[in-house]
Amino acid sequence: MSEGYAYLPHRLLRRRVRDIPSGVEGVLMAVVNEDVSDCAGYERWVELAYVRDASGREFTTAVGNVEAVERAD
Numbered sequence: 670m671s672e673g674y675a676y677l678p679h680r681l682l683r684r685r686v687r688d689i690p691s692g693v694e695g696v697l698m699a700v701v702n703e704d705v706s707d708c709a710g711y712e713r714w715v716e717l718a719y720v721r722d723a724s725g726r727e728f729t730t731a732v733g734n735v736e737a738v739e740r741a742d
Contacts (some may be wrong), residue, residue: 674703677716685738688720688730694738695722 679700686697699719706713716732 674701676700677702679718679732681735681737685740686718686720686735687738688728689734689736690730693720693722693728695720695728697735698727700732 677700679697681697682700684697685694687694697718698721701717701719702714703717704712705715717729718732718735719727719729720735721727
């Protein structure tokens with residue numbers, strides 16, 4: 670049986686992003702290819718983005734759900 674995850678490179682790592690469905694903004698901390706199956710005989714791999722919000726909590730969302738946040742300084 671293989672490991673349950675693998676880290677992936679991403680152009681937005683350590684940058685401010687928005688989770689499109691929820692509108693929550695945070696910093697993209699990691700992108701992981703993770704086995705989310707619930708049984709040993711079947712693997713289901715998905716690419717998850719780990720985002721840390723302003724409170725310091727991290728949440729996951731699909732990689733396709735994150736977009737860069739443009740800052741107007």
